[in-house]
Amino acid sequence: GQNIDQPTEMTATEGAIVQINCTYQTSGFNGLFWYQQHAGEAPTFLSYNVLDGLEEKGRFSSFLSRSKGYSYLLLKELQMKDSASYLCAEDTGRRALTFGSGTRLQVQP
Amino acid sequence: DVKVTQSSRYLVKRTGEKVFLECVQDMDHENMFWYRQDPGLGLRLIYFSYDVKMKEKGDIPEGYSVSREKKERFSLILESASTNQTSMYLCASSYPGTGGKQNIQYFGAGTRLSVL
Numbered sequence: 001g002q003n004i005d006q007p008t009e010m011t012a013t014e015g016a017i018v019q020i021n022c023t024y025q026t027s028g029f030n031g032l033f034w035y036q037q038h039a040g041e042a043p044t045f046l047s048y049n050v051l052d053g054l055e056e057k058g059r060f061s062s063f064l065s066r067s068k069g070y071s072y073l074l075l076k077e078l079q080m081k082d083s084a085s086y087l088c089a090e091d092t093g094r095r096a097l098t099f100g101s102g103t104r105l106q107v108q109p
Numbered sequence: 110d111v112k113v114t115q116s117s118r119y120l121v122k123r124t125g126e127k128v129f130l131e132c133v134q135d136m137d138h139e140n141m142f143w144y145r146q147d148p149g150l151g152l153r154l155i156y157f158s159y160d161v162k163m164k165e166k167g168d169i170p171e172g173y174s175v176s177r178e179k180k181e182r183f184s185l186i187l188e189s190a191s192t193n194q195t196s197m198y199l200c201a202s203s204y205p206g207t208g209g210k211q212n213i214q215y216f217g218a219g220t221r222l223s224v225l
Contacts, residue, residue, distance in 0.1 A: 008149075030212075031212065033212075033213070033214075042113075042217055042218045043152075043216045044216070095157060095159055095212070096154050096157050097214060098154075099151045100151055101151035
């Protein structure tokens, strides 16, 4: 996805914490979304941030810094079922979202 | 629960064929989208529609057209399929909204199209 950067792959251990970073363009910023996509399945909505700070939802949290054009998704107490791709997407006010290429997370026992 | 249904999970077509990919949503959403997803490139927007009979080009519209005759249905058309259109195609829908969580997009399961 143009102007959105996130790592291609990450590996982590079951029970650990992992942070997936995303940087985006700041002009026209209207909100930042995180989606989870298991192999062969539809992306599903995880979180939304528009103000600076941390949004917590169970084991998953998402952080935003508007001035830095930076977000991260934090996954705690990793489980094997968390192995998936995580997509960062920016709302720039044109109805459609702009997606990053996704980060493939592999959780190992 | 929002449901976005794509008519086929897997499709195999020959070069030059006309291909229709159908998408239906049951939540009365104004906005509907077609993306293609390729390894290393992420989701790229082909076309979107914000109302019946209205459409806008996305980032990669070449070789594609769309049709929105009814609010719940958005069709992607490949007029003459080519091998470089082999991809995963994802349909999504969202509320009209002016931003915020209104712009959450709900996705169908995808259609994996192979053009031989």
